[in-house]
Amino acid sequence: MTSSAGSDVRTLYRRAQDAFGVRVHGVADDQWTSATPCSDWDVRTLVNHVLSEVRWVVPLFAGRTIADVGDRFDGDLLGDDPLGRWDEAAHDALDAVDAEGALDRIVHLSFGDFQGRVYALQLFADLLIHGWDLSVATGQDSGLDPELVDVCHTWFADWAEGYREFGAVADPPPVGPDADAQEQLLAEFGRAVPAR
Numbered sequence: 688m689t690s691s692a693g694s695d696v697r698t699l700y701r702r703a704q705d706a707f708g709v710r711v712h713g714v715a716d717d718q719w720t721s722a723t724p725c726s727d728w729d730v731r732t733l734v735n736h737v738l739s740e741v742r743w744v745v746p747l748f749a750g751r752t753i754a755d756v757g758d759r760f761d762g763d764l765l766g767d768d769p770l771g772r773w774d775e776a777a778h779d780a781l782d783a784v785d786a787e788g789a790l791d792r793i794v795h796l797s798f799g800d801f802q803g804r805v806y807a808l809q810l811f812a813d814l815l816i817h818g819w820d821l822s823v824a825t826g827q828d829s830g831l832d833p834e835l836v837d838v839c840h841t842w843f844a845d846w847a848e849g850y851r852e853f854g855a856v857a858d859p860p861p862v863g864p865d866a867d868a869q870e871q872l873l874a875e876f877g878r879a880v881p882a883r
Contacts, residue, residue: 719769748789818831819878840872
């Protein structure tokens with residue numbers, strides 16, 4: 688998949704992960720227990736969830752299965768150094784995505800086997816949307832990169848029904864006729880943008 692500006696899958700993944708990382712580093716010490724737009728998740732739980740997903744990148748791109756990895760990435764992965772743990776995992780994940788042939792490799796996911804590029808795009812979307820969640824929860828700039836929004840919207844059109852059937856996203860809330868592209872995308876992922 689290539690966007691109108693020529694961004695390949697690796698670039699899309701990197702940009703979304705980097706943007707999420709900036710927001711992780713923007714979490715104040717007293718915000719880790721703040722509520723997020725994700726029901727029942729505080730900031731620490733949200734970041735830990737995304738960190739877990741990023742930790743899965745290395746073994747899955749190496750050909751391991753869900754059963755091979757087991758519960759290795761369950762529980763608290765942030766420990767007493769959330770920023771350091773994030774930075775380490777993000778670095779390792781980028782190396783795995785950037786590895787020669789990674790995007791053409793078959794990756795064994797919980798719902799089937801897919802090319803690595805499909806997996807990378809799923810991660811890209813999750814990083815992008817959860818980046819918004821984290822921004823809202825911590826009072827950071829919640830604006831998303833417009834190019835990434837457009838690419839994600841196009842990609843998700845083919846996946847939305849499956850995500851909803853699986854319970855991965857809620858039904859979209861209504862949006863007004865003047866909703867911009869970001870608000871429309873967030874609605875597709877079950878997010879209602881707070882009133883300004």
